[in-house]
Amino acid sequence: MKIGLLGSGTVGQTIGTKLVQLGHDVMMGSRDPANPTAITWAKKEGHHALYGTFMNAAAFGEIIINCTLGAASLSALNQAGRDNLKGKILIDTSNPLDYSNENWTLTICNTDSLGEQIQRAFPEAFVVKTLNTVNCNVMVDPRKLTEKTDLFVSGNDIEAKATVIAILRDWFGWQSVIDLGDIKTSRGVEMFVMFWHSLRDAVSSPRFNIKVVS
Amino acid sequence: MKIGLLGSGTVGQTIGTKLVQLGHDVMMGSRDPANPTAITWAKKEGHHALYGTFMNAAAFGEIIINCTLGAASLSALNQAGRDNLKGKILIDTSNPLDYSNENWTLTICNTDSLGEQIQRAFPEAFVVKTLNTVNCNVMVDPRKLTEKTDLFVSGNDIEAKATVIAILRDWFGWQSVIDLGDIKTSRGVEMFVMFWHSLRDAVSSPRFNIKVVS
Numbered sequence: 001m002k003i004g005l006l007g008s009g010t011v012g013q014t015i016g017t018k019l020v021q022l023g024h025d026v027m028m029g030s031r032d033p034a035n036p037t038a039i040t041w042a043k044k045e046g047h048h049a050l051y052g053t054f055m056n057a058a059a060f061g062e063i064i065i066n067c068t069l070g071a072a073s074l075s076a077l078n079q080a081g082r083d084n085l086k087g088k089i090l091i092d093t094s095n096p097l098d099y100s101n102e103n104w105t106l107t108i109c110n111t112d113s114l115g116e117q118i119q120r121a122f123p124e125a126f127v128v129k130t131l132n133t134v135n136c137n138v139m140v141d142p143r144k145l146t147e148k149t150d151l152f153v154s155g156n157d158i159e160a161k162a163t164v165i166a167i168l169r170d171w172f173g174w175q176s177v178i179d180l181g182d183i184k185t186s187r188g189v190e191m192f193v194m195f196w197h198s199l200r201d202a203v204s205s206p207r208f209n210i211k212v213v214s
Numbered sequence: 215m216k217i218g219l220l221g222s223g224t225v226g227q228t229i230g231t232k233l234v235q236l237g238h239d240v241m242m243g244s245r246d247p248a249n250p251t252a253i254t255w256a257k258k259e260g261h262h263a264l265y266g267t268f269m270n271a272a273a274f275g276e277i278i279i280n281c282t283l284g285a286a287s288l289s290a291l292n293q294a295g296r297d298n299l300k301g302k303i304l305i306d307t308s309n310p311l312d313y314s315n316e317n318w319t320l321t322i323c324n325t326d327s328l329g330e331q332i333q334r335a336f337p338e339a340f341v342v343k344t345l346n347t348v349n350c351n352v353m354v355d356p357r358k359l360t361e362k363t364d365l366f367v368s369g370n371d372i373e374a375k376a377t378v379i380a381i382l383r384d385w386f387g388w389q390s391v392i393d394l395g396d397i398k399t400s401r402g403v404e405m406f407v408m409f410w411h412s413l414r415d416a417v418s419s420p421r422f423n424i425k426v427v428s
Binding site: 184 | 413416419
């Protein structure tokens with residue numbers, strides 16, 4: 001499948017590399033059409049790995065994955081272009097984090113979420129919020145954890161969520177994905193990031209996840 | 215031990231009943247000195263169960279447990295009285311929830327938390343935030359879940375947290391309690407409540423908890 005990745009940071013590179021290894025064609029989109037990080041990544045990963053602008057990547061992808069920093073996501077998606085997102089599944093992995101102070105805080109929370117803002121800004125895309133509750137190494141290889149854990153999806157379109165749940169299982173190995181409901185449930189998973197930050201310090205590693213037990 | 219419980223709602227009653235069953239002397243404090251719910255509870259639970267005002271309960275308890283609604287907690291603690299909280303462990307189980315609209319929202323989050331506000335308002339009390347991440351039935355009997363799950367403590371005083379961790383284990387059966395750090399980490403566990411709300415809908419029951427897996 002052709003995947004348009006938005007973002008050349010650690011999350012974009014980790015997901016991009018995994019998808020190339022699986023045989024997909026991946027275009028990594030950046031603000032800068034000659035982003036050195038994206039060029040280096042594409043050279044390393046071989047001929048299934050491409051790079052370009054946000055717009056190039058969104059036009060290329062049958063599915064789009066937003067891996068930009070939360071603070072930059074709406075701007076990146078605007079550059080990607082409404083027409084290039086229309087009718088496509090847009091997997092949103094971002095968190096609206098403000099890293100500027102010692103304690104993480106969120107730029108949006110409680111009465112709104114980045115997931116909702118993206119869906120409102122691009123009503124013709126099928127936004128599915130997922131993967132944002134785990135570190136990127138866990139995103140693409142949950143089987144490295146000592147037990148089966150849970151991932152979550154939020155989105156308004158049932159079929160888009162079903163497709164994403166299948167993708168998460170088949171591409172990355174997520175066997176248990178909980179459908180939280182519509183895109184408004186992005187609030188909870190985005191606000192979870194504050195808790196995740198404390199847990200990371202408590203367990204002294206970003207490689208962990210949670211399992212829901214009844 | 216003598217326990218001062220603040221709040222006569224479901225959380226206060228559930229914790230109070232468990233503590234009386236364990237042989238502790240529990241005074242349930244309310245705004246109203248003749249709160250019918252507290253009177254009924256005390257009659258049902260026998261001579262180890264007492265009731266009174268917030269001030270009576272705080273003066274009575276060697277340890278204080280705040281089970282009031284988050285929106286009412288600071289007012290209840292002010293009525294309890296600074297002198298009655300001084301030098302005591304104050305277990306804070308509350309969440310700053312606003313139930314007034316269809317979607318839960320928090321009255322405090324992101325850059326502050328109710329746990330921090332309580333600690334700032336009562337600097338001579340040893341505030342330990344805990345139990346607020348689970349339903350009250352899970353609070354007092356985590357062994358009913360199908361697997362061992364995790365509970366969390368946040369607080370500035372190491373000794374107070376050690377005491378609370380022992381209490382959680384010995385009284386309620388919590389075998390795995392993760393120390394998240396100082397009271398500022400209340401932000402994460404309070405913001406988790408938004409996620410908890412979505413999870414409750416997804417699993418169709420409030421009787422669940424999370425397990426941290428590395």
